[in-house]
Structure formats: structure tokens, C-alpha cells
Amino acid sequence: MVAIKNIFYIFILSIMLVQCSNENKYLIKKGKVGLLSTKTTVQDLKSIFVNDSIVTHLADIDENEEDSFFNASDEYEIFSEKGQKLLSIVPVEQNDSTSRLKSIQLFGIDFITEKGISLQSTFKDINTNYKINKVETTLNSATLYIDELNATIAIDKEELGISKFSREEISLEQIPDISKIKYFTIWFN
Template identity: 55%
Template sequence: MTKKNSLPLILLAISLFIVSCNNNSKFKIEKGKVGLITGKTTVQDLENIFKNDSIVKNLSEGALGDDYFQDDDEYLIFEKGGKHLLTIVPKEQLDSTSTIKSIEIHDRRFKTEDDICLSSTFLEISAYNNLRPESTLQSVTLFLDALNATITIDKEELGLKNFSSQKVSLEQIPDLAKIKSFVVWFN
């Protein structure tokens, strides 16, 4: 093979490598980062980050409303085809310059470096140090300090009745217990 013939192949290989790296970062979860969203990302940046996707805005009434118990603003990100990717909650309501408070993961393609994702089991999650459980009436919330994230497991996965205030220790959680929700916090 001559140098002239090999140059297009080398360029093609480099291009494929760059594209695959960019695609991986689109779904990567790290402390303070989910995909292309960081702690400095503002609400107005979401339009550009998700320009090929759909954003559904559920806005609260903010300080203008009569409801004292106001919900937070939510930005639901849907991929073309309708797949729900993320639910993003900003720190400040009705403020396009606000940074992000939390992101709930809805798509299994979002993964940590250790391949923790929505389809992970407790056995995979338990590898994290400083894993702290907290019981609620219907679930157990696991605090992952290394990611500044919370993972929720339904009490049904533990063989416990719903609506019980029984404390749950890490030893009580079965290895094959599945994740109900995965939220990354920015603070």
C-alpha cells in the first residue's frame, strides 16, 4: 500500500475515534457532571446542549404565584423518538441564568466510569465507599458521596412491606436489588 492510499484510511480511523469519544462523554456521569452538563451550566445553555432533542418545560409559579408549596421548575429532556433522557431541576425558579440543582437519570446509557447506571444492581453499587442508606416509607435511599448522587431502591426489592418506617442497613439489601431512581446533585 502506498502512502497516498493509506492517508484516507488513517484519517477515517482518527475521525471514528473522535466521534466515539464524544459519544461516550455525552452519556458519562461523574461528580459534578452528567453528559455535557456541569455545575456551571445554566438553564439557557440547555437549548444549545440539547439542540437535537426536545425539551419540555414544567415551570412553577415562582414568587408570583399564590401557592406557598411551590414545585421546582423541571426541564424534561427527550431524545428524538420520544425516549426520556433526563429531568433537570435548576437551583432558582423562573431564572434562565440559574445553574443546575439536580439531574434525574432516565436512560440506561448514562453511566459512571465504573458502569453504574439505571440497570445496575446493589452489588455493583456497593463497591462505592461511604455508601449511606436512609429509609423512607416506600424505599431506601443510598447516598453516594463519591458522586454526590442518590440512588433509590424500592422496599419491595428488599422483601419489606411498603409504608414501614423500619430502618434498613446495607447488609439487608440483596445483591440483585434494582435501582428505582438515580439523581446526581450539583452543589
């Protein structure tokens, strides 16, 4: 009887551990996106995304060029087994497998914060759950800065009823509650 109880407890504990690991695979926090953290390096990506596809776009760096500001960045795109784009990852250093990660742009709808924000959220969801520290107007969008996550969230100007390339500054009060997220990026700096 005691052996059956022990087996039952081990079974329940195993199920809980598997469930927690699945939840953590998509959890977004400051300094963490799923299984990626501020300590993750480019060379770790293959072992983390062993069941997924990684498409690598390496920057073309000219060693003679002193000003690296204009050089393109390396980019690692992560696709699920079903071919869905999940993430776009940019490292701090280019052409360096030991480099840590600089930013992660989310494409997969399963990635979600502890407060329930994902790519399917609206401005109202974001504004209700997080303090928006700054709004910056770009040519195509309004970018929301959320220090609590070290994240930027872009909302397309079309969602705001403003024409693209307008130089008009956008305030939080101008953003409709139903506006959808265009881009969601977590920064590891």
C-alpha cells in the same frame, strides 16, 4: 503514498473522536452527566439537546410569599427523538434562565458511570464499585448516598421485602444483592 497515509491517519483520528464524543454523551461523573456539568445553565439546555425535546414545567412562584420552601421547583424533562424520557433537570433558581443546575434524575438506560453503574445495575454492582456513605430510609425506599459521584440512588422497599410506609431503618446488610435501582439522581451542589 504519503498523502494516502495522511488521509488514513486523519480518517482513523476522526473515527476515534466521534466515538469518544458519543461515549461522553452518556458518561456520569461527579459534577457531570453526559454533556451537562456544574457550569451548565438553563439557557444552555436548548443548544445541548438540539436534537431532543425539552418539556418545561415552571414553578408558580408567589412574590409575596416569603417562605419559598413550599414552592414547587422548575423542571426540564428531556426526551429523545424517539420519545423516550432521558433526564429530569431541576435548576437552583426558579424562573431564571441563567440559573445553574441543581440536580439531574436519570431515566435513560444509556447513562453510565466510569465504573459501569446505570439504571440497569443492581445493588451488588453499586456496592462492589462505590463506597456507600449513608443509607436513609424513606416511606417508599432506601436511599443510598454516594459521595464519590455526589449521587443518590433509591431502591424501592418492595425490592427489599419491606412494606411501604414502614418506619423500619434499613442497613446495607439488609439490601439483597439483586435489588434494582428505582431512582438515580446526580446532584450539582
